[in-house]
Amino acid sequence: MATYKQLQDQIKQLQHEAEELRKNELSNAISQIKMTMAEYGITLADLGFTNKKKNGQVRAPLAPKYRNPATGETWSGRGKAPKWIDPNNKEKFLIK
Template sequence: MATYSELMAQAQALMSQAEQARKNELAAAIADIKAKMKEYGITVADLGGAAAGAKKAAKSKSKAAAKYRGPSGELWAGGPGRKPEWVRAVLAAGKSLEDYRI
């Protein structure tokens, strides 16, 4: 019967082989996907991802429709909770939030 140390060495060797096999299969899958994308003219955006190097748009946590648009294009639904920084700045400057209603 094998000892614990021998079994652990075998397990490590198998894990190393498995990782190498994963890397090889991953490289083949990526090459296949890239070839199909080129063949059909598919872009990353078509797949629902951001284009390489593009900034990701900030996702809104709110499900409500925006009611206000800030000076830099920020959107706010006007719901309960903490007000966005741009809203606090507008109110602190003495301006009306109604000026920013969509």
């Protein structure tokens, strides 16, 4: 009967072997996919892997919606709120 230490060593060895096999199989799968894509002229866009933004498109900046009365700093209301905004009372910072 094997000891606990021996079983733990066997587990580590098997995990190492399994990881090596996984790397080899993954490498083979990637190679096969690349060859198939090249053979049929398949692109990433054909598979649905496209950027949501079209190349070269830049969003126009938004007009400021909030202003810090102390510093004059502004915020459009998009993205992470600045520290000077009170999340419970944004109305007092609205630009009128």
